[in-house]
Amino acid sequence: MRVVVAMSGGVDSSVAAGLLAEAGHDVVGLSMQLYDQRASPEAFGSCCSLDDLQDARRVALALGFPHYILNFEREFRATVVDRFVSEYASGRTPIPCVQCNSDLKFQTLAERAEGFGAAAVATGHYARVVFDEDGRRYRLLRGVDADKDQSYFLFSLTQDQLAHALFPVGHLSKADVRAHATRLGLGVAGKPDSHEICFIPDGDTAGFVERQLPVADRSGDIVDSSGRVVGQHRGVHRLTIGQRKGLGLSTGTPMYVLKLDPAESRVTVGPRDELGRRDLTASQVNWIAGAPPPGPRPLTARIRHRHHDAPATVTPDGGTNACVEFASPQMAITPGQAVVFYDGEECVGGGWID
Amino acid sequence: MRIYLDYNATAPAAPEVQDAVARAMREDFGNPSSVHAFGQQAKAALDEARGQVAALIGADPAEIVFTSGGTESDNFAIRGAFETLAPAGSRRIVTTGIEHEAVLNTVKALAARGADVVTVPAGRDGVVDIEALTAAITPETALVSLMLANNEVGTIQPVDVIAAQCRQHGALLHTDAVQAVGKIPVSVRALGVDLLAMSAHKFSGPKGVGAIWIRRGVRLISQATGGRQERNRRGGTENVPAIAGMGVASRLAREALSGGHLDAMRVLRDRLEAGVLETIEGTVVNGAADGRVPNTTNISFDGIEAESLLIALDLEGVAVSTGSACSSGTLEPSHVLKAMGLPQAFARNSLRFSLGPSTTAAEIAFVLDVLPRLVSKLRRLGRTAAALRP
Numbered sequence: 049m050r051v052v053v054a055m056s057g058g059v060d061s062s063v064a065a066g067l068l069a070e071a072g073h074d075v076v077g078l079s080m081q082l083y084d085q086r087a088s089p090e091a092f093g094s095c096c097s098l099d100d101l102q103d104a105r106r107v108a109l110a111l112g113f114p115h116y117i118l119n120f121e122r123e124f125r126a127t128v129v130d131r132f133v134s135e136y137a138s139g140r141t142p143i144p145c146v147q148c149n150s151d152l153k154f155q156t157l158a159e160r161a162e163g164f165g166a167a168a169v170a171t172g173h174y175a176r177v178v179f180d181e182d183g184r185r186y187r188l189l190r191g192v193d194a195d196k197d198q199s200y201f202l203f204s205l206t207q208d209q210l211a212h213a214l215f216p217v218g219h220l221s222k223a224d225v226r227a228h229a230t231r232l233g234l235g236v237a238g239k240p241d242s243h244e245i246c247f248i249p250d251g252d253t254a255g256f257v258e259r260q261l262p263v264a265d266r267s268g269d270i271v272d273s274s275g276r277v278v279g280q281h282r283g284v285h286r287l288t289i290g291q292r293k294g295l296g297l298s299t300g301t302p303m304y305v306l307k308l309d310p311a312e313s314r315v316t317v318g319p320r321d322e323l324g325r326r327d328l329t330a331s332q333v334n335w336i337a338g339a340p341p342p343g344p345r346p347l348t349a350r351i352r353h354r355h356h357d358a359p360a361t362v363t364p365d366g367g368t369n370a371c372v373e374f375a376s377p378q379m380a381i382t383p384g385q386a387v388v389f390y391d392g393e394e395c396v397g398g399g400w401i402d
Numbered sequence: 403m404r405i406y407l408d409y410n411a412t413a414p415a416a417p418e419v420q421d422a423v424a425r426a427m428r429e430d431f432g433n434p435s436s437v438h439a440f441g442q443q444a445k446a447a448l449d450e451a452r453g454q455v456a457a458l459i460g461a462d463p464a465e466i467v468f469t470s471g472g473t474e475s476d477n478f479a480i481r482g483a484f485e486t487l488a489p490a491g492s493r494r495i496v497t498t499g500i501e502h503e504a505v506l507n508t509v510k511a512l513a514a515r516g517a518d519v520v521t522v523p524a525g526r527d528g529v530v531d532i533e534a535l536t537a538a539i540t541p542e543t544a545l546v547s548l549m550l551a552n553n554e555v556g557t558i559q560p561v562d563v564i565a566a567q568c569r570q571h572g573a574l575l576h577t578d579a580v581q582a583v584g585k586i587p588v589s590v591r592a593l594g595v596d597l598l599a600m601s602a603h604k605f606s607g608p609k610g611v612g613a614i615w616i617r618r619g620v621r622l623i624s625q626a627t628g629g630r631q632e633r634n635r636r637g638g639t640e641n642v643p644a645i646a647g648m649g650v651a652s653r654l655a656r657e658a659l660s661g662g663h664l665d666a667m668r669v670l671r672d673r674l675e676a677g678v679l680e681t682i683e684g685t686v687v688n689g690a691a692d693g694r695v696p697n698t699t700n701i702s703f704d705g706i707e708a709e710s711l712l713i714a715l716d717l718e719g720v721a722v723s724t725g726s727a728c729s730s731g732t733l734e735p736s737h738v739l740k741a742m743g744l745p746q747a748f749a750r751n752s753l754r755f756s757l758g759p760s761t762t763a764a765e766i767a768f769v770l771d772v773l774p775r776l777v778s779k780l781r782r783l784g785r786t787a788a789a790l791r792p
Contacts, residue, residue, distance in 0.1 A: 116713050118709060163780045164714055164717055165714075165717065
């Protein structure tokens with residue numbers, strides 16, 4: 049079977065490719081060049097940088113399968129970066145990895161893969177996909193390594209995409225993956241994990257947003273829950289819900305960002321106990337089974353990648369939204385992040401926090 | 403089966419060339435500048451190659467300077483001419499938008515140092531707008547750089563037409579002949595140029611070696627100062643094995659050109675082109691049909707991402723290319739097709755097939771067999787994808 053492997057140059061996708069090649073599949077490695085590598089000092093990128101692409105090429109050479117680098121600059125800018133910037137500017141805290149996965153890896157790349165005669169697209173995600181014989185459908189499961197599980201980033205995949213998806217490292221621990229890399233003689237065995245937002249390697253998200261979307265003055269008031277002005281901020285894009293540091297406040301009790309209002313350029317802060325919320329509305333909800341459940345469903349829900357999913361009742365609204373009601377208050381529910389629903393080990397879907 | 407149709411990128415070294423390189427490494431290892439017998443022997447190998455290269459382009463051996471390849475030769479010509487003539491007030495450099503990056507980026511670098519650069523477009527036929535070019539040449543012009551054959555579409559440029567005007571204005575005329583030498587007869591005298599760049603690996607010689615022809619009497623400030631090699635024009639111990647290989651490649655190219663050996667290549671190129679146009683709808687050949695080097699065809703496939711077709715072909719064992727590749731080896735829109743005024747889509751949906759002397763009829767038949775299938779598959783997927791998008 050010909051399988052296209054999306055290779056970032058990191059250890060996970062390298063091992064994914066290696067395991068498939070070892071199993072006798074006709075592997076074709078594809079890497080996405082996401083940004084202009086020759087651009088000025090402004091150039092962004094850590095994952096999928098030129099060095100990473102060359103790492104992927106070396107893995108392919110070592111394992112003896114063809115590898116190509118596709119120019120996805122236009123697609124990446126259009127589907128990921130522009131949206132990321134506009135989300136920040138509108139007071140939300142986006143996670144670009146979801147669009148990158150669904151729109152680039154499992155849509156655009158999958159289309160290309162089919163053109164190359166491939167039956168499946170594999171990635172190095174820590175997640176599993178199984179076919180449910182009874183339900184006649186594909187199920188997305190958490191990666192076996194709970195600490196590395198990446199199903200959160202895959203909630204928007206469809207049945208059709210899962211039908212052609214392979215996650216060869218999903219049943220492995222990170223330690224196993226590194227051991228396989230060493231066993232296969234891959235130079236990337238000891239490579240450190242990549243950053244959360246690959247195109248902002250220095251972590252300066254605010255600076256990135258400002259360069260992409262220059263605005264003369266973004267400053268505004270910081271107010272408390274009663275509307276009293278307690279300080280000034282330099283732009284809502286510099287802040288995220290639940291943030292405490294960097295507010296420059298000299299109030300007695302520690303204050304946390306509760307709300308961002310970009311239209312008024314106003315930030316509301318409050319003590320930690322005001323940060324907890326029990327409910328949220330998710331929009332653009334994807335149910336991996338293909339259709340929403342008929343009524344309220346007891347599940348667990350995860351509100352950010354590094355969050356232990358908490359018991360919640362999820363009620364589809366008949367459209368593409370869903371109401372999520374947690375059993376206990378959750379800290380820092382952040383618009384722009386994804387809320388992802390689990391039924392035990394199974395990721396059943398998710399949506400965007402409004 | 404692996405089929406190589408990317409000779410404009412590089413050509414495999416001919417067996418005679420491989421032998422010549424190996425023999426020179428083995429037997430002519432001396433430093434050509436040394437006084438002793440070893441040095442003299444290496445110098446003799448150098449001189450033999452110099453004569454062979456000169457003969458290929460109708461030049462005097464003393465006018466040949468060996469370099470590391472086409473890019474260095476272009477740099478030497480352009481930077482050397484500008485540095486020589488700019489102090490006297492000639493700061494203009496005239497070139498075209500369809501040149502190789504070796505020329506374009508060098509000219510750009512000089513623009514940052516005060517050169518008055520004029521870049522003339524080409525027409526849809528892939529030939530420079532000769533009127534615009536002529537109009538741009540003024541008494542303040544230091545250099546005109548016009549390629550002899552374009553690397554992407556293969557069109558031959560009217561270099562000889564502007565020679566007299568350049569001379570009249572005291573401008574040097576440089577031609578990047580990297581894609582022409584070995585494919586068509588080239589005579590520096592007939593062209594009337596002052597400088598000519600060539601590269602060995604484009605005509606079955608070794609990589610990393612080339613030459614610049616500098617008309618006798620033309621002063622050009624050296625760009626590699628050092629020892630007195632190459633008549634004081636380019637310092638550094640000569641790459642004797644590669645130069646010996648280039649000499650042999652030049653001899654073979656001259657024999658092939660005079661013996662009509664390249665006619666078969668033209669026939670196959672024409673067969674490939676006609677076959678594609680006939681069997682695949684929505685295809686068009688870029689650049690004029692006449693006045694091209696005999697090995698190149700550049701074809702646009704409507705509704706296709708050239709990158710995907712290139713990979714699909716490679717997975718079938720057929721190696722082709724588009725004109726430009728960027729730092730990571732991915733594709734970027736061709737600057738040549740853009741400079742020809744072709745629609746934006748053409749810059750992304752065009753493939754270059756470039757044949758070589760060893761290309762066979764069976765190979766072309768195989769390509770004509772797989773190509774229609776791949777194109778229709780990619781088109782079908784492209785349409786489905788477009789229809790599914792919100």
